[in-house]
Amino acid sequence: MAETAAKLPEIRFGRRPESYVHWKLEFQGDVARLRMAVQEDRGLNPDTVLKLNSYDLGVDLELADAVQRIRFEHPEVRCLVVTSVTPRIFCAGANIPMLASSGHAFKVNFCKFTNETRLYLEDLSAASGVRTLCAVNGTASGGGYELALACDWIMLPEDGNTAVSFPEVPLLGVLPGTGGLTRLVDKRKVRRDLADVFSSLAEGVKGRRAVEWRLVDEVVPSSQFQAAVERRARILADESAQATPLRAAPGVPLPDLACERDDARDDGGATTFRWAHVTMKVLRGERRAEIEVRAPESVPSSLDEIRAQAAGWWALRCFRELDEALLQLRFNFLDVGLVLVRTKGEAAQVIATDELLQEHAGDWFVGEVRHQIRRVLKRLDVTARSLFAVIEPGSCFAGTLFELVLASDRTYMLDHPDEANHVQLSEMNGGAYPMANGLSRLDTHFLGEPEKAREALSVNEPVDAATAMKMGLVTFAPDDIDWEDELRLAVEERSSLSPDALTGMEANLRFAGPETMETKIFGRLSAWQNWIFQRPNAVGERGALTSYGKPQRPEFDWRRT
Amino acid sequence: MSVADLSGRIPNNVNLKDDKRLLRALESWQPKYIDWWMEMGPDGFQADQIYLRTAISVDRDGWAQFGHVKMPEYRWGIFLADREDGRKIPCGDHYGKDAWQDVPGEHRNALRRMIVTQGDTEPASVEQQRRLGQTAPSLYDLRNLFQVNVEEGRHLWAMVYLLHSYFGRDGREEAEDLLVRRSGNADKPRILTTFNDPCEDWLSFFMFTTFTDRDGKFQLHALAESGFDPLSRTCRFMLTEESHHMFVGETGIQRVVKRCAEVMNKVGPEPDRVRAEGAIDLPTIQKYLNMWYTSSLDLFGGEKSSNAASYFAEGLKGRFMESKYDDHVCVDGHYDMTVVQDDRLVQEQIPLRIAMNEILRDGYVSDCENTVERWNKVLEREGREERLYLPNRRFNRRVGEYANIRFDPQGNLISEHEWTSKRDQWLPTTADFAYVKSLMHPVVEPGKIASWIAPPQKGINNQPFEFEYVRK
Numbered sequence A: 001m002a003e004t005a006a007k008l009p010e011i012r013f014g015r016r017p018e019s020y021v022h023w024k025l026e027f028q029g030d031v032a033r034l035r036m037a038v039q040e041d042r043g044l045n046p047d048t049v050l051k052l053n054s055y056d057l058g059v060d061l062e063l064a065d066a067v068q069r070i071r072f073e074h075p076e077v078r079c080l081v082v083t084s085v086t087p088r089i090f091c092a093g094a095n096i097p098m099l100a101s102s103g104h105a106f107k108v109n110f111c112k113f114t115n116e117t118r119l120y121l122e123d124l125s126a127a128s129g130v131r132t133l134c135a136v137n138g139t140a141s142g143g144g145y146e147l148a149l150a151c152d153w154i155m156l157p158e159d160g161n162t163a164v165s166f167p168e169v170p171l172l173g174v175l176p177g178t179g180g181l182t183r184l185v186d187k188r189k190v191r192r193d194l195a196d197v198f199s200s201l202a203e204g205v206k207g208r209r210a211v212e213w214r215l216v217d218e219v220v221p222s223s224q225f226q227a228a229v230e231r232r233a234r235i236l237a238d239e240s241a242q243a244t245p246l247r248a249a250p251g252v253p254l255p256d257l258a259c260e261r262d263d264a265r266d267d268g269g270a271t272t273f274r275w276a277h278v279t280m281k282v283l284r285g286e287r288r289a290e291i292e293v294r295a296p297e298s299v300p301s302s303l304d305e306i307r308a309q310a311a312g313w314w315a316l317r318c319f320r321e322l323d324e325a326l327l328q329l330r331f332n333f334l335d336v337g338l339v340l341v342r343t344k345g346e347a348a349q350v351i352a353t354d355e356l357l358q359e360h361a362g363d364w365f366v367g368e369v370r371h372q373i374r375r376v377l378k379r380l381d382v383t384a385r386s387l388f389a390v391i392e393p394g395s396c397f398a399g400t401l402f403e404l405v406l407a408s409d410r411t412y413m414l415d416h417p418d419e420a421n422h423v424q425l426s427e428m429n430g431g432a433y434p435m436a437n438g439l440s441r442l443d444t445h446f447l448g449e450p451e452k453a454r455e456a457l458s459v460n461e462p463v464d465a466a467t468a469m470k471m472g473l474v475t476f477a478p479d480d481i482d483w484e485d486e487l488r489l490a491v492e493e494r495s496s497l498s499p500d501a502l503t504g505m506e507a508n509l510r511f512a513g514p515e516t517m518e519t520k521i522f523g524r525l526s527a528w529q530n531w532i533f534q535r536p537n538a539v540g541e542r543g544a545l546t547s548y549g550k551p552q553r554p555e556f557d558w559r560r561t
Numbered sequence B: 001m002s003v004a005d006l007s008g009r010i011p012n013n014v015n016l017k018d019d020k021r022l023l024r025a026l027e028s029w030q031p032k033y034i035d036w037w038m039e040m041g042p043d044g045f046q047a048d049q050i051y052l053r054t055a056i057s058v059d060r061d062g063w064a065q066f067g068h069v070k071m072p073e074y075r076w077g078i079f080l081a082d083r084e085d086g087r088k089i090p091c092g093d094h095y096g097k098d099a100w101q102d103v104p105g106e107h108r109n110a111l112r113r114m115i116v117t118q119g120d121t122e123p124a125s126v127e128q129q130r131r132l133g134q135t136a137p138s139l140y141d142l143r144n145l146f147q148v149n150v151e152e153g154r155h156l157w158a159m160v161y162l163l164h165s166y167f168g169r170d171g172r173e174e175a176e177d178l179l180v181r182r183s184g185n186a187d188k189p190r191i192l193t194t195f196n197d198p199c200e201d202w203l204s205f206f207m208f209t210t211f212t213d214r215d216g217k218f219q220l221h222a223l224a225e226s227g228f229d230p231l232s233r234t235c236r237f238m239l240t241e242e243s244h245h246m247f248v249g250e251t252g253i254q255r256v257v258k259r260c261a262e263v264m265n266k267v268g269p270e271p272d273r274v275r276a277e278g279a280i281d282l283p284t285i286q287k288y289l290n291m292w293y294t295s296s297l298d299l300f301g302g303e304k305s306s307n308a309a310s311y312f313a314e315g316l317k318g319r320f321m322e323s324k325y326d327d328h329v330c331v332d333g334h335y336d337m338t339v340v341q342d343d344r345l346v347q348e349q350i351p352l353r354i355a356m357n358e359i360l361r362d363g364y365v366s367d368c369e370n371t372v373e374r375w376n377k378v379l380e381r382e383g384r385e386e387r388l389y390l391p392n393r394r395f396n397r398r399v400g401e402y403a404n405i406r407f408d409p410q411g412n413l414i415s416e417h418e419w420t421s422k423r424d425q426w427l428p429t430t431a432d433f434a435y436v437k438s439l440m441h442p443v444v445e446p447g448k449i450a451s452w453i454a455p456p457q458k459g460i461n462n463q464p465f466e467f468e469y470v471r472k
């Protein structure tokens, strides 16, 4: 089957509330309301009809944008109410015909993005103190209920009809793969036997039983539902105000990211994206991308200056740009398997920025910027491409940018006899940007040698290649004679290996250490879902997903694996 | 032939006395049912003696025993059509295999859903009609209303029997919930929208029993073709009662039309003059027809339906008179459907199974056409030129392909503007409802009848029209 991304016009990522197609975002004092109103005929693929508030990537991009706007542009918000405008229908989950007609790679990337968005919604509450309330004002099935599960508090009208459900297993032969199964037992702590019953019951569970089974927090008679939602939103907003009194207006508007794009014909099919601080060159013929992140040229001297620079502040802008680069890669360049990550500029400027990030962590805006960097780094962690950090003279892998080294699968550092080439750690490497496993990248890197992590953090100065090698901070440190060959061979070798095996290998090696709900979602749930998505029992000619909505019944290969 | 047991509290032909578990379940449900009936059944007539028909067995004369009874003492019983030896699954992928005498595990939830949805309509209509007794145009009509009501109650019993016997704890809970939901109550509405619409005057009642009970007929026919044999047998017997409900509706409208025609012959066709004589003018009758017919069309569900396809494929629900078709599997065929695409009507080929709702609706539409034809015969016999018509199935829909798109009664796409300017010519206005309501006064003297309806041609069970069908 053809890859959806190839059939579709290229996917663009920037969204603005004024031009949302599928959501209505409204603000009233300290409560924001995000109401789903999916326009059936305005899916990314003009052939898909987004019935019953079902979503495609376009719907989810707006959702992700809305969450982001609330963080930065509306610090006055203390409670977000997620609901729908469609009577009796909350959300039917991911659009099935869209999934059924998409290629595997697109499907996996789509699910990964929606997973990230649900985690961002949880992060909005955990990190920014904006409590989230899902007013499930109609049928919530599959991804619809999974969206609710990502909120702090779930309310359901009690009208004898409205139910939450996971019809994936009984109807579609796949899984509720957007965190649903994990959140049932890990987050909401639904008993596993009841979760088993719930997840195989297409019509779902409603009313009192939904509360008894811990599937929702509250059921309310329909006629009192709206009023009860308002009351609950008030309670949550007040709770939030007591817990996190720091976020306060004015907000920081997030302008579109200007990007120069260049599709050179004579450069082996290279496409170059040039943002202010990030450049990504995609060498399509070589299935390789090169990302360059540049240090700031100047650094604000005070909090006031940071606030004056607002979204133009390097720390925010650079990572917003990196975020968009990653999405470009994931959705528009499916066959790029290797990413070389480089940096350029004054390491001292990065370290100076880190000091600001550290010193003003109590300021809500600086705090949000730190959270933003953390999320983008996590997005890098779960990007299924091989990442090699390439450290050359003139680079600035320092502090926050050293996280790029730690996030990479391998690092190559040029040990040059004449030219200075350094890396440097800062306090920000000590836990400001935890990974999905809850540990810092440095601690994960040195899982078996915690003393080395401490040692690395204690060195408050630039470290050359030989020392970095000795400290275990980099993988290889070839000298200038070997450098080009070593790098070329590494790139060629990596590019020749099975992309599936590499995806699996990297995903397993990147997340050493403890399990969290997040690692389970990306590591276990997604892996199973992606496996099922490939199996004939789902997507074969008579598979359940293929057969859905068609006259034929599915036929299964009954052998358990 | 099954033996009817009339000695116990619950008359039945399912050998209830030997099934202690089921008997216990039904006996514990019964008082709750009576509570529901007292609260939501016909308002103000529970102590009266009504000349009712009671089913006591399924053979020809057994289900038509007449006598005066108080409604709360009506013997609601459980009767299934006799079991056919060697009955096979009539359609779908299991076509030709032995019909199921028990619920197959894989279809348990779908069957329960179907039975609950059907079962929910039965008490719903009783609730919708509960105040109509206070404005009945004659004792004859009053009795017919109550006959319909008690039989809807029995239909509820029939569905509850299936839930109790075959669906375990879930089934018992669903049976309780059937008594908890209330028509038109936002907090616990009945499942289908039409069954939450108010039915507050007798013109609506006759339209409802004509069009909405006729949907019931088609749904019961489709369920009578179920591979789950107990459901099939239950529905086959319910159909015998359903035809009386449609008779009440169809002859009711016939008599309204007759009265209207007589008045038009006297004073001319102008609605105001017809109304001045205390009759209902033909345009108002047409508007009521338009409203109830289109609302009933919605009950068949979406034109394209993967649920309908899987019900058929799994042999849970067949077509109207399935045996009259040649192909009972329907994997390959297509159905030509008119759909809206880019603001135009175009034909689209739909896989047959996906179109099962529409195929059932086709039968319903032509059945309704015959009914309207018979009403027009009345106009013809009275020497009138005017005719009633059935609007196009796309008109005024709230469910399916045509929902929320504007069509005129001929089925042409029209603009929102045109809809707004003509709506009042096509559907009842507040003033129309008010006029019809103004006619609704009770007539309780035997042999007398209200001004807006002609008397029936004959009474019930060969009794005269003057018979005292309802006694204090």
Ligand SMILES: [Fe+2]
Residues within 6 Å of the ligand: B122, B151, B152, B155, B216, B242
């Ligand atoms: Fe009925």
Ligand SMILES: [Fe+2]
Residues within 6 Å of the ligand: B152, B213, B216, B241, B242, B245
């Ligand atoms: Fe009926």
